[in-house]
Amino acid sequence: MTQAIHGTAxxxxxxxxxxxxxxxxxxxxxxxxxxxxxxxxxxxMFAKSATVKAVAGISFRLAPRSTLAxxxxxxxxxxxxxxxxxxIERPGDGSLLLDDVDVAEADTATxxxxxxxxxxxxxxxxxxxxxxxxxxxxxxxxxxxxxxxxAAERRARALDMMARVGLRPEHHGRYxxxxxxxxxxxxxxxxxxxxxxxxxxxxxxVSALDVSVRAQVLNLLVExxxxxxxxxxxxxxxxxxxxxxxxxVLVMYLGRGVEHGPRDxxxxxxxxxxTRALLSxxxxxxxxxxxxxxxxxGELPSPFNPPAGCPFNPRCPLVMDRCRVEMPPLExxxxxxxxxxxxx
Amino acid sequence: xxxxxxxxxxxxxxxxxxxxxxxxxxxxxxxxAPGELVAxxxxxxxxxxxxxxxxMGLLxxxxxxTADRLSFDGHDLLxxxxxxxxxxxxxxxxxxxxxxxxxxxxxxxVGFQIREAMKAHLDLSRAERQARAVELLExxxxxxxxxxLRAFPHQLSGGxxxxxxxxxALACNPKLIIADEPTTAxxxxxxxxxxxxxxxxxxxxxVGLVLITHDMGVVAETAQRVCVHYAxxxxxMQPTRGLFADPHHPYTxxxxxxxxxxxxxxxxxxxxxxVPGLADRPQGCLxxxxxxxxxxxxxxxxxxxxxxxxxxxxxxxxxxxxxxxNREIAA
Numbered sequence: 212m213t214q215a216i217h218g219t220a221x222x223x224x225x226x227x228x229x230x231x232x233x234x235x236x237x238x239x240x241x242x243x244x245x246x247x248x249x250x251x252x253x254x255x256m257f258a259k260s261a262t263v264k265a266v267a268g269i270s271f272r273l274a275p276r277s278t279l280a281x282x283x284x285x286x287x288x289x290x291x292x293x294x295x296x297x298x299i300e301r302p303g304d305g306s307l308l309l310d311d312v313d314v315a316e317a318d319t320a321t322x323x324x325x326x327x328x329x330x331x332x333x334x335x336x337x338x339x340x341x342x343x344x345x346x347x348x349x350x351x352x353x354x355x356x357x358x359x360x361x362a363a364e365r366r367a368r369a370l371d372m373m374a375r376v377g378l379r380p381e382h383h384g385r386y387x388x389x390x391x392x393x394x395x396x397x398x399x400x401x402x403x404x405x406x407x408x409x410x411x412x413x414x415x416x417v418s419a420l421d422v423s424v425r426a427q428v429l430n431l432l433v434e435x436x437x438x439x440x441x442x443x444x445x446x447x448x449x450x451x452x453x454x455x456x457x458x459x460v461l462v463m464y465l466g467r468g469v470e471h472g473p474r475d476x477x478x479x480x481x482x483x484x485x486t487r488a489l490l491s492x493x494x495x496x497x498x499x500x501x502x503x504x505x506x507x508x509g510e511l512p513s514p515f516n517p518p519a520g521c522p523f524n525p526r527c528p529l530v531m532d533r534c535r536v537e538m539p540p541l542e543x544x545x546x547x548x549x550x551x552x553x554x555x
Numbered sequence: 556x557x558x559x560x561x562x563x564x565x566x567x568x569x570x571x572x573x574x575x576x577x578x579x580x581x582x583x584x585x586x587x588a589p590g591e592l593v594a595x596x597x598x599x600x601x602x603x604x605x606x607x608x609x610x611m612g613l614l615x616x617x618x619x620x621t622a623d624r625l626s627f628d629g630h631d632l633l634x635x636x637x638x639x640x641x642x643x644x645x646x647x648x649x650x651x652x653x654x655x656x657x658x659x660x661x662x663x664x665v666g667f668q669i670r671e672a673m674k675a676h677l678d679l680s681r682a683e684r685q686a687r688a689v690e691l692l693e694x695x696x697x698x699x700x701x702x703x704l705r706a707f708p709h710q711l712s713g714g715x716x717x718x719x720x721x722x723x724a725l726a727c728n729p730k731l732i733i734a735d736e737p738t739t740a741x742x743x744x745x746x747x748x749x750x751x752x753x754x755x756x757x758x759x760x761x762v763g764l765v766l767i768t769h770d771m772g773v774v775a776e777t778a779q780r781v782c783v784h785y786a787x788x789x790x791x792m793q794p795t796r797g798l799f800a801d802p803h804h805p806y807t808x809x810x811x812x813x814x815x816x817x818x819x820x821x822x823x824x825x826x827x828x829x830v831p832g833l834a835d836r837p838q839g840c841l842x843x844x845x846x847x848x849x850x851x852x853x854x855x856x857x858x859x860x861x862x863x864x865x866x867x868x869x870x871x872x873x874x875x876x877x878x879x880x881n882r883e884i885a886a
Contacts, residue, residue: 284742284743284744284745285742391829393829394829421598421599421769422598422769422771422810422813422814423598423809423810423813423825423826423845424598424829425813426813426814426815426823426824426825426826427825427826427827429815429823429825430822430823430825433821433822434822448742448743450743451772451814451815451816452815454815454816455815455816455818455823456815488744489743489744491747492743492744492746492747493743493772494746494747494750494770494772494773494775494776495772495775495776495816496771496772496774496775496799496811496814496816496817497775497799497817498775498776498795498796498799499796499799499800500775504747504751506744506747506748506751507744507747507748510712510714510715510745511742
């Protein structure tokens, strides 16, 4: 019966826009269909306000216990996407399906129920914890808001979660300033997981951490995924970390997906010139490797005034006349989806 | 070897804190030859920036700087009068900072800020300074330099601001540039542009470059020689290829092993624990609480400095091909 009701929603994803490696719709824990968001930005007292398309049509399906990495530079719209996925912001267009329910158009009560299933870990562990709240309080707060557990039960759940992320019970009464960056990120992870969400959205979770601590936190995320079966949406610009963590990779440029597919396809045979440039620009910790480096010219174009045609065309080494007029669709080429006229 | 441009012996910087003196830099040695590119790697709190700020004389009065030798281009920086020192700093010795957006003054145009250094150090007329500023912006790859000189920092992107910072550092033809995490705040594609620019300028003008970074990838792609810092101490120094092929200090080895791109399995070989702070500084080797090869000796006795064949490692049992040496003798 559910099939009949929600069949219309399912049909919005045409079969050729599903990336290889993605699960069938019925098996995905989250499905995004053409998610888009734009903002009105005032440009001074007398100027007309401008519209910025922060995210312009992103689709994906997330399999349970898997990791989808969203890769892009600043201004690519990856944080806006993360905010829509966690229902902090209502999508401007498109739909976001959780359990066959489109939360993009859901009422407040439904949203409230589903927010517990998608939790978020923020980039900066120094800014995302309240300095006047003890660690225990911070971890228990989601339970206080979303469940009717007693104080003792909340405390037990918090201590259990703290043990899972490698915090000791005596840390329960301490304040965030008493912890290092790596430990704070553990606190943030514990707080996000205490409601036992199905999906965790991680916005650059390790970019503020040092190498040795970063390895500890990445290991913790791998272990938690295995023991709790949570799916990750991993937003990052660090391709070394993405290659280590991801099952599927979605590369964004100026609010659009330019390449989307299984990790090995993206890293071993990147097809979009932007993905190639990104990969070749990432420094490799091996002085013996002499690679050809594609250095892109220029910077990300202003989102107020995106170029006509393909958004990457002003910086693209393979640019053709068609790229300046017509937007390439995200279509299957080889083992992944690519939005490029020149890609084979 | 050529006469070193910058020569540091046993540099120590300690800060007076409410809980007693804290050694941020502890016995650092460094020689940089003209035209050489040396990288200093370390995690936060390793004292890598503080050591270089001490060379620049940019530390606050709470810092106590001692060194057996601290000389730059024949001048003894410790004995130099402040007036003399200011004549060198900014002219022959320049620095590029990490956060390009916050190290430019928002109240002045970038042109003013580039010309300011020339006004202080060079004997040029106003028109000559303007011409030189245009030339510098062209050199660092900023289009329409005349127009950009009139721009304020908030009108520039992060990559542009860093180019301006590099132009400022180059303004007086320095002999040595210290770049403190010059690309950390930038996106990968912009980072590649800035690194290429720094390497090109270094090759063309023969300026010495000290690159402070925490990114092993950046080190591998740029530096000729690497110093590894840990908790204020210099634990290893080697030519880049040697360091990546056969690290001698267990910390360097562990740091390289913890990189996701070098990992083999799903679980990374991480380093347990954190860098020691003021309160929990160990008695012997500072890395001993986190080291998987540590023995009783390591915990009790501060380690000796090894020879250059062992990468000047500060360790009782330096690694060769991943195996600790001298173990039998101590046992």
